[in-house]
Amino acid sequence: MDHLPSSDALPGIRGLTSVSSKPLLTRDFDVHPTATYEGLRAAHGPVAPVDLLGVPCWLVLGYAEVLEVLRNDARVWSKRLADWRAYTQGTVPADWPPLPAFRAGGVAFTEGREHSELRAAWSAALRPFQDRSQDPARRLEAELRRHADELIALLGERGTTGRADLADEYARPLMLMAINRLAGFGEADEDVLLDIRRLLDGGPQAAEASGRLMDLCGRTCAARRSAPGEDFPSYLIAAWPDCTDEQAAAMTHLLGKLGDLTVTLVCATVVEVLSEEAAGALAGGMVRETVNRAAMVHPPYANLTFRFALADTVLGGTVIAAGDPVMLSVAAAHADPSFAGAHDPASVFSSRAHLAWGAGAHQCPGGALATTLATIAVERLQERMAWLEPALPPDRLPWRSSVFVRGLRSLPVRYGLREPSPAPPSRPSAEPSEVVEPASQGTLRRLVRVLRRTGR
Ligand code: HEM
Structure with a gap:
């Protein structure tokens, strides 16, 4: 220069x-x-x-x-x-419109010493989830696999073959569950999950949803100071004890936004999987490589x-x-x-020279986590689907461009499940005929229903 x-x-x-x-x-x-x-x-x-x-x-x-x-x-x-x-x-x-995001500040809008400190805190808080040899990472991945299977089981309730929108019926609810888990919001509550979605949509309900989520993040962070858990706020506070609850809440809040990019990456990877070009990679079981390729061909950010x-x-x-x-x-x-x-x-x-994760001092510190989440989402589909094909030709897929993000509004597919979907696991009950589904399955069922109704 x-x-x-x-x-x-x-x-x-x-x-x-x-x-x-x-x-x-x-x-x-x-x-x-x-x-x-x-x-x-x-x-x-x-x-x-x-x-x-x-x-x-x-x-x-x-x-x-x-x-x-x-x-x-x-x-x-x-x-x-x-x-x-x-x-x-x-x-x-x-x-x-983009001004509030710029004004929110935080790691992406700072430089120098302030940036190094914030970035060190982010990296430390992400490490237990991103380093796949650590127990929190293993547990997060296991939970994600379980939720993926629960969502596929919901599809199976409609029959072993059918049509689905893999954005609203799979990728989006799955990543909302992952964010909920990372942010330490506790038992998944569809009202919270829908608030995260309202925030990501940036529509008329975004500001109110953002306010409620900031409150929730603030309360979660305050609670984690005395009783740490296995979540981002707890690791963040451990790495940076001087951070205020407001600072911790603002960082936790960002997780929701980053989840949207990961949904976009899952959908882009499925599109790659469905394209003939990726067939070789999948035959070799190289889903992780396909995720990387999708990030290059359709960079979410x-x-x-x-x-x-x-x-x-x-x-x-x-x-x-x-x-x-x-x-x-x-x-x-x-x-x-x-x-x-x-x-x-x-x-x-x-x-690997692509720039989907950025480069230099501001390079994405969560790229490995996003790649793992997307890989698991696509691997579970591969495992459980006997066949999967796009319901629309590639040039008619509904891509949406916002100022910064480009992703699919919906991802219509036709599918055949590999085997009759197992019934949701049941708990022993006083009433032999009563099948009690796990709480997460009920939440996912309601969430998918609302997402399908509201659409994008
Ligand atoms: C597919 C998903 C994702 C994509 C494509 C992505 C991409 C990016 C890119 C390109 C940047 C650099 C921005 C710039 O230089 O202006 C960035 C920054 C950042 N990303 Fe990601 N990201 C994703 C997911 C995540 C996740 C899951 C996390 C954390 C949980 C995360 C945390 C961050 C943070 C904190 C920054 C700001 C870093 C800094 O300014 O030092 N990202 N991301």
Whole structure:
């Protein structure tokens, strides 16, 4: 990266507001984001000015340029909101939709010492679940397998063959259970699970749901101080005893959002599994490799939250003024011919050089956990399904693009179960005819019903 003297010395640098830009989030983008990226790449090269919901920013499309900013070797990029010139000058609209997420702060929006401390706490709190040799990780994985089987058993109640939406009837409830477990919310309660979902949807009920969840996180964190459990808040407090209940709650709250990315990854992996290209990988039982490939082909975190230039700089031949925001597009970087062209699409061995988990100081610390969760979800399907096929052609699958995330709204499939689904395990009961299903199965049943009714 070339550094320039300050903009006082280079009056030619006028910042983004002087550059005309077109809205990024159009209907075309929603349907064919890759075509939008290619249009921008053809018109501007690896860095293009765009308008994001009324706010101008630079969209970084080139693989080399995205990696350069992520690595940040020259320390010219910051994720701190205070380094955004338009924000400090008060020209960002107060109701700009992504602003609350940026303002929430936390590990993803800090730099320097504050960032290192928060990140160390995250890593320590995730380790017992992420290190697969540890008991909490083993127990979490066993629970996830059980819930996966419970959800497949629910499908089996409709018959051994049928149609299902694997997003709302499998991936989403499964990951809601995983988040519930990680966050230490106790016995799964569908009201809480639905609040997590409302938060992730970002719709009109999101703010209220977020408030209720923050309260719950706060109460859970306060309780864990005196009685630690096997959950993220307990490990977080152990690693960082000085953190306030509010800080711990804010971090726990983020788990819900990250769960949405994992749902997206499960669905993307199933799409890969159903594609002929992945057949070789699956024949070899390489589901983990297919998860990695899905993350590359359909990166769930498609566009990353802003970084701000700390000094006037040149990126991919474009002059960027100090204080200007850049949005790194992982999806566009993966489609960059310099990356995509070097990769044989028929290969089942996907490149580990992909950027779906980011890179550098802010690289995802939960990538291994998300990969394990997605692998288990897909392995259970494989184990229990005699056959599985898409109910829609690939070009009609309902992808949804939000500002940052791209995932499937629903994943309609036809399936045949390998064997008649076992009845839910029963408990001995005074009434011989009465079958008592485990609490989680009842919660999942109600949850799936509500998710199917409300849809996306
Ligand atoms: C499929 C699922 C996931 C994907 C695709 C994903 C992707 C990413 C990416 C690309 C970043 C870097 C953002 C940036 O540089 O601006 C990131 C950051 C982060 N991820 Fe993930 N993530 C996933 C799941 C998770 C999970 C399950 C956790 C934890 C339980 C997690 C925790 C975090 C945290 C704390 C950060 C911020 C790190 C920092 O700023 O230092 N992620 N994630």
